[in-house]
Amino acid sequence: MAVYTSLTDSDMRALVADYYLGELVSFQGISGGVENTNYFLTTSTGKYVLTLFEEFEFDEVPYFLDVVAHLKHKGFNVPAALIDIHGERLRVVKGRPAIIVDCFPGEGLEQTSVKTCRQMGSALAKLHIAGEDFPEQRESHRGMAWWHATSASLLPELDSKQAELLQSQIAAFDDFIVEYDALPKTTIHGDLFYNNTLFDGENLSAIIDFYNACYSWVMYDLAIVVNDWCSDLSTGELDMDKYRALMKAYCYEREPNADEITAWPHMLRIAALRFWLSRLEAWHGAKHDPERLAQQHDPQEFQRILEARVRFVPAITEL
Structure with missing residues (x-):
């Protein structure tokens, strides 16, 4: 607990x-x-x-x-x-x-479905539009300084394959910042996994846990949601039925611009990298405390998702 x-x-x-x-x-x-x-x-x-x-x-x-x-x-x-x-x-x-x-009515999802993904896509787009006029623009507490400090501290804890993956993706992220930092931003949730929602049956009743909220790229938040809601955690691969349902519902409410469409594969990898890093940090930070270690999420789930996104990402234009 x-x-x-x-x-x-x-x-x-x-x-x-x-x-x-x-x-x-x-x-x-x-x-x-x-x-x-x-x-x-x-x-x-x-x-x-x-x-x-x-x-x-x-x-x-x-x-x-x-x-x-x-x-x-x-x-x-x-x-x-x-x-x-x-x-x-x-x-x-x-x-x-x-x-x-x-305490809102409804319960947490045990797993996502095409219907719940469709609802989330629509709700997320509306959330992003609503966040555009929030006046305070706070950077994430897991921003650039955290990315570099955390990855450097974790490298000695990783095997050679993990270290190579981490270093290559951090380098790709640095290159991404140079080219795409001007992408549209809004106030985002930053952690909208399906366990941060409540559903009454298959109907969305509430969105909770905004404690990773910040001012960041709109498509980054969408990528966070897609990686969690639409992935097979055993393989990291996208469930394409869920993916299409969520993305079509999102794009109906908010249409990404040309630069966002081009940057989309990068965003999915960056979002996967962010949660792989934070889970590795929590996992290794708790490894000498069995009670706390038992409460941590498995970092390998997001390693698999990251590896899958490196292999392939469907273009938004294919929807």
Whole structure:
């Protein structure tokens, strides 16, 4: 269970008392996350989610809350922070920044389908359009400095094949920046894996976990989604039915320009590289802590996806 900061019944009751949420009925740690601590809270007024931020300091969190508030104002089902009795949306709990949000109906997907991919493509395009007028342009906390520092620190941990793949793709990324940095950007989710959505059956009910949001290339965010939603994780290859459904729905709502179409194969490789790197970083960082290691995602899944994208990427024009 990914609960890094443990809270007692008295801790929870004291916290809930500072909100307009009635009386605490029960609480339960949420498994599955790897970056933050999350709890389900059930009170006499409903069900909520408490998040304690384990990687961000207090002054870093308001940006993400502002992104979500902006998208909620635009009509998206997203988890905006609730206001406490003191008029604050961000608290400190056990030394960590913390928020409480509404718990949306629906459940996480066990796997994607053509129908859920189609819905995600449409929703993602609308999300990108909605993010264009968000005023703050924050760079990713996993930006260029992180890419280079992380890849350099990981190289001694990799076998020769992995090291060659990593070095070649970092070099390709550096070349990409020189040629394509002027591609359209917007406020992106940055981590819209299918486990960061809720579905009521096969109908999208909410998009959650915006804590990798930043101002970046639109097509990079689309590539992140395609790599997760449309890949066979055992081989890394694209499921073409899911891929076509998602991409056609996206392009119906937002048509990529000529430069974005040309850059698309690079974007899919860059998005795969980013998550291979972050999973390797987490995996090797936790290897001496068996409990934390068990909570990490397998880096080899994204190594396979990256290798598959190096071999072949279908052009957008083929849709």
